Amino acid sequence: MTTGRNKRRSTPRRALTSVTTAALAGVLTSVATAALAGALALSVSGSVQAVPKAATPGFLVAKDMPQAAGNVWTAGKVTAGAPEWDPFCLEKVLPAQGTTWHRQFGTDLDTGGVQVSVQAASAAAAKKLAAAAEASVAACAADWLRATPGGTASWDDYGRIAVEEGARVIGVATSIPDSGPGVHLLGIGRDGDTVTIVTWGQIGNLSHAPVAAFKKTTTTAVNKLR
Structure with missing residues (x-):
């Protein structure tokens, strides 16, 4: 009798234990699955947010370039990346x-130009890049002479422009024997973490450079960054 009662009492306990264990395992599995799904969702969401897409800054249009009689400017597309050829005097800075x-930018005559804008990692990095660009352009005439025996070169600093964090315009002229002289204007400006560089060039010397008009072009370029 005692044995029978023990058997009848022990069977529900084993069943109860099995049911309880299965239920607990199911709950734990559900919790673990939910936690894993949440972690994966957070990981995916975090990875997307960690790589924000840079917004393309505003660029000059053809009419913003220095105008001259007989010169009709055309503008190419705003293109991601650096130009195929580094702008004159900036070979050590770009890309x-x-x-x-x-x-x-180009014309149907001998005048051309380019605008390059770089969004740096921070305002401090942009300030450093702008300073490096200015230093490279200021040293360009002397560097070109050392690399070009028999050539002549001159440059002029046309000063700073009070726009955003500031801009600077410099002119560089070069010439080699049996070849026409070339003159370039370069404007370097910054707004926050973005630096923009504008160049203008044609056959001629510094007396042919449209400095006042190019300063307006540089000012417009910096103002369009935001």
Whole structure:
């Protein structure tokens, strides 16, 4: 009798234990699955947010370039990346670290230009890049002479422009024997973490450079960054 009662009493206990264990395992599995799904969702969401897409800064258009009789400017597309050829005097600076865009400008005569904008990692990095660009352009004439025996070169600093964090315009002229002289204007400006560089060039010397008009072009370029 006692044995029978024990058997009848022990069977429900084993069943209860089995049911309880299965239920607990199911709950734990559900919790673990939910936690894993949440972690994966957070990981995916975090990875997307960690790589924000840089917004393309504003660029000059054809009418913003220095106008001259007989010169009709055309503008290429705003293109991601640096130009195929580094702008004159900036070969040691570009391409630069950061996100870069550029736009080419040309005329049906001998005048051309390019605008390059670089979004740096921070305002401090942009300030450093702008300073490096200015230093490279200021040293360009002397560097070109050392690399070009028999050539002549001159430059002029046309000063700073009070726009955003500031801009600077410099002119560089070069000439080699049996070849026409070339003159370039370069404007370097910054707004926050973005640096923009505008160039203008044609056959001629510094006396042919449209400095006042190019300063307006540089000012417009910096103002369009935001």
